[in-house]
Amino acid sequence: MQRHLISAADLTRDDAVLILDTAEEMARVADRPIKKLPTLRGRTVVNLFFEDSTRTRISFEAAEKRLSADVINFTAKGSSVSKGESLKDTAQTLEAMGVDAVVIRHGASGAPYRLATSGWIDAAVINAGDGTHQHPTQALLDAFTMRRRLVGRDTGLGRDLAGKRITIVGDVLHSRVARSNVELLHTLGADVTLVAPPTLLPVGVPSWPCEISYDLDSTLPKSDAVMMLRVQRERMNAAFFPTEREYARRYGLDADRMAKMPEHAIVMHPGPMVRGMEITAEVADSPRCTAVEQVSNGVSIRMAVLYLLLGGAAFDAKAAPEAANGLVDTHPRTEEK
Amino acid sequence: MSKTLIRGAKVLGGEPQDVLIDGETIEAVGTGLTDEGVEVVEADGKVLLPGLVDLHTHLREPGREDSETVLTGTRAAARGGYTAVFAMANTFPVADTAGVVEQVWRLGREHGYCDVQPIGAVTVGLEGRKLAELGAMHESAAGVTVFSDDGKCVDDAVIMRRALEYVKAFGGVIAQHAQEPRLTEGAQMNEGVVSSELGLRGWPAVAEESIIARDVLLAEHVGSRVHICHLSTAGSVEIVRWAKSRGIDVTAEVTPHHLLLTDELVRSYNPVYKVNPPLRTERDVMALREALADGTIDIVATDHAPHPHEDKDCEWAAAAMGMVGLETALSVVQQTMVDTGLLDWAGVADRMSFTPARIGRAGGHGRPVSAGEPANLTLVDTAYRGQVDPAGFASRSRNTPYEGRELPGRVTHTWLRGTATLVDGKLA
Numbered sequence: 001m002q003r004h005l006i007s008a009a010d011l012t013r014d015d016a017v018l019i020l021d022t023a024e025e026m027a028r029v030a031d032r033p034i035k036k037l038p039t040l041r042g043r044t045v046v047n048l049f050f051e052d053s054t055r056t057r058i059s060f061e062a063a064e065k066r067l068s069a070d071v072i073n074f075t076a077k078g079s080s081v082s083k084g085e086s087l088k089d090t091a092q093t094l095e096a097m098g099v100d101a102v103v104i105r106h107g108a109s110g111a112p113y114r115l116a117t118s119g120w121i122d123a124a125v126i127n128a129g130d131g132t133h134q135h136p137t138q139a140l141l142d143a144f145t146m147r148r149r150l151v152g153r154d155t156g157l158g159r160d161l162a163g164k165r166i167t168i169v170g171d172v173l174h175s176r177v178a179r180s181n182v183e184l185l186h187t188l189g190a191d192v193t194l195v196a197p198p199t200l201l202p203v204g205v206p207s208w209p210c211e212i213s214y215d216l217d218s219t220l221p222k223s224d225a226v227m228m229l230r231v232q233r234e235r236m237n238a239a240f241f242p243t244e245r246e247y248a249r250r251y252g253l254d255a256d257r258m259a260k261m262p263e264h265a266i267v268m269h270p271g272p273m274v275r276g277m278e279i280t281a282e283v284a285d286s287p288r289c290t291a292v293e294q295v296s297n298g299v300s301i302r303m304a305v306l307y308l309l310l311g312g313a314a315f316d317a318k319a320a321p322e323a324a325n326g327l328v329d330t331h332p333r334t335e336e337k
Numbered sequence: 338m339s340k341t342l343i344r345g346a347k348v349l350g351g352e353p354q355d356v357l358i359d360g361e362t363i364e365a366v367g368t369g370l371t372d373e374g375v376e377v378v379e380a381d382g383k384v385l386l387p388g389l390v391d392l393h394t395h396l397r398e399p400g401r402e403d404s405e406t407v408l409t410g411t412r413a414a415a416r417g418g419y420t421a422v423f424a425m426a427n428t429f430p431v432a433d434t435a436g437v438v439e440q441v442w443r444l445g446r447e448h449g450y451c452d453v454q455p456i457g458a459v460t461v462g463l464e465g466r467k468l469a470e471l472g473a474m475h476e477s478a479a480g481v482t483v484f485s486d487d488g489k490c491v492d493d494a495v496i497m498r499r500a501l502e503y504v505k506a507f508g509g510v511i512a513q514h515a516q517e518p519r520l521t522e523g524a525q526m527n528e529g530v531v532s533s534e535l536g537l538r539g540w541p542a543v544a545e546e547s548i549i550a551r552d553v554l555l556a557e558h559v560g561s562r563v564h565i566c567h568l569s570t571a572g573s574v575e576i577v578r579w580a581k582s583r584g585i586d587v588t589a590e591v592t593p594h595h596l597l598l599t600d601e602l603v604r605s606y607n608p609v610y611k612v613n614p615p616l617r618t619e620r621d622v623m624a625l626r627e628a629l630a631d632g633t634i635d636i637v638a639t640d641h642a643p644h645p646h647e648d649k650d651c652e653w654a655a656a657a658m659g660m661v662g663l664e665t666a667l668s669v670v671q672q673t674m675v676d677t678g679l680l681d682w683a684g685v686a687d688r689m690s691f692t693p694a695r696i697g698r699a700g701g702h703g704r705p706v707s708a709g710e711p712a713n714l715t716l717v718d719t720a721y722r723g724q725v726d727p728a729g730f731a732s733r734s735r736n737t738p739y740e741g742r743e744l745p746g747r748v749t750h751t752w753l754r755g756t757a758t759l760v761d762g763k764l765a
Binding site for chain 1: 525531532533535536537541605606647650652653654655
């Protein structure tokens with residue numbers, strides 16, 4: 001039984017399908033007049049947010065409350081963290097108050113992994129986004145949304161995304177969403193293509209289990225889902241691309257481009273959207289865009305993860321990966337399943 | 338002063354011989370030397386080397402005595418078999434004046450564990466803008482000949498050119514920390530496959546290689562010599578090899594950790610592996626070993642960089658860069674170079690004593706083990722195998738990447754000018 005959820009790469013295909021199936025169960029709770037389960041009554045979950053993220057924090061909080069957990073919200077701003085307290089001390093302080101799980105959002109890649117593996121605390125750790133590393137519950141809710149739309153709500157149960165063609169477009173370099181999605185979608189059997197200007201792809205990307213393209217137009221007709229990533233305007237100041245207009249022209253999704261996608265294909269966005277940059281308002285507001293649906297699916301997925309990690313049901317992911325121990329026996333942290 | 342007989346030592350790994358120390362000097366080397374009236378150390382097949390010389394040590398004093406002092410750092414050096422260390426200039430205040438370098442030099446003398454040869458800053462405050470008083474530091478009691486802004490790159494091409502030219506007047510050398518600053522803004526680890534997965538900002542090899550390429554050309558142009566600190570990539574090796582083939586007066590060092598560890602270890606997000614320059618790939622490691630063996634890389638230098646526990650007991654991005662290295666350097670070199678057959682012990686003596694002393698002009702160090710030479714010596718039990726236990730370190734800091742790792746070899750005795758600083762593995 002896995003105790004933490006740090007990276008989408010830690011999930012086997014069966015783990016991921018179990019989470020998606022459980023999330024479907026959880027989604028039914030949302031349809032009830034009283035949207036609450038007693039599963040985590042008496043358990044305490046802290047949302048430890050070192051980075052502002054209202055939407056992710058609220059999504060976790062809704063999930064925790066629907067499972068009847070006691071919820072503590074901790075934001076770094078104005079706390080002792082801004083006075084120089086370390087992550088270790090903060091975490092130990094919270095654990096001393098009897099916390100069962102820590103949902104952590106941190107600006108530094110690897111902070112949740114450190115928290116889970118350094119012996120600082122015993123609580124379960126759920127990564128709610130770390131730097132430009134991982135955001136596993138986002139990838140799970142994206143996969144959940146794809147399975148519902150592309151396979152079917154009921155017919156999808158027990159199934160993965162084998163053969164589905166997923167295109168992810170935008171600032172891959174700075175995106176934990178892209179990293180998590182590439183890992184998870186590959187695990188679930190989908191064929192992933194990343195589309196971005198070469199400046200916004202990591203140097204090591206050829207080793208990822210996906211295809212790379214610099215040309216959006218030729219990729220769209222071969223896509224069952226197109227996921228647009230947010231592109232921050234500040235990036236152009238660091239010469240990642242010349243201007244906002246040029247980015248939108250080459251990599252933005254407008255109605256003309258959307259028309260090149262197959263009839264059944266969906267447009268996804270993890271939010272927050274920068275309308276006029278990577279996506280036009282027309283596309284964002286079209287029925288093919290699942291951005292709002294993704295938000296409600298996020299609550300179901302997070303309920304499922306909390307339930308499976310804390311509720312006692314075994315979900316049999318591989319144990320936390322060990323660090324490579326030298327030249328010879330290196331264990332890549334993200335082995336292919 | 339009394340006499341000491343080291344009996345049956347494999348001098349530079351050769352046939353067992355006896356070495357007789359009289360006062361500060363080696364009196365005789367031979368077989369069957371008399372042990373009458375002298376203290377005898379049974380070497381029993383251990384390897385005797387000239388005292389090791391480290392061209393790249395951070396002793397942290399003055400300013401960061403919480404991580405290391407001249408005393409604790411030189412005790413660590415003695416445990417590692419060193420008889421001379423070059424202390425880097427990035428202290429607080431920076432070693433950019435005659436006053437600071439003389440203080441560090443004098444502290445080394447007073448403590449007596451290891452000679453401390455201060456390195457002077459190239460530019461005032463390591464800021465890369467204005468040359469420090471290089472001549473004054475050279476003429477001080479410390480007699481500085483090596484200058485470096487280590488920790489920072491002298492990235493301004495004109496400042497670097499002037500520094501290279503200026504020190505020719507007194508035989509100095511500029512030791513460059515090759516790191517193009519714009520290419521490494523916020524960089525956290527080697528840029529490549531692993532950094533792309535971990536989401537840590539990449540530190541491209543080209544940031545090091547482009548500076549080395551520029552500086553060897555500058556050195557050629559002005560007819561000066563240049564030394565490259567902690568070379569870490571296969572590409573850097575190629576550039577230095579090319580420069581040497583052109584007759585450019587360039588020397589280069591590699592650290593023990595870059596001979597052994599790779600960026601795969603960063604997958605643990607454990608900041609004990611965070612270091613500048615970063616751990617690279619296995620391909621780089623193999624190229625560095627080859628280059629050290631064939632002489633393209635001249636020396637091993639530790640880049641011993643102590644940090645207090647709290648600066649490593651945190652998330653990766655918040656952690657300090659650097660590793661301690663004095664007390665494990667020879668073991669790592671044995672494992673990576675000797676036990677692999679790439680270098681014999683005479684080669685180790687060359688890379689860790691003769692040549693670093695020559696580059697740094699450390700008089701009295703890096704001399705042959707023969708009669709009439711200063712008795713700076715290191716005795717190594719090469720058959721020893723043991724796990725690294727940082728609790729036993731003499732360094733004030735424990736930020737070693739080798740904790741719990743089994744490494745071969747152990748320094749049992751070190752003599753500084755005939756005086757034992759380490760006896761049976763214990764500091765004297």
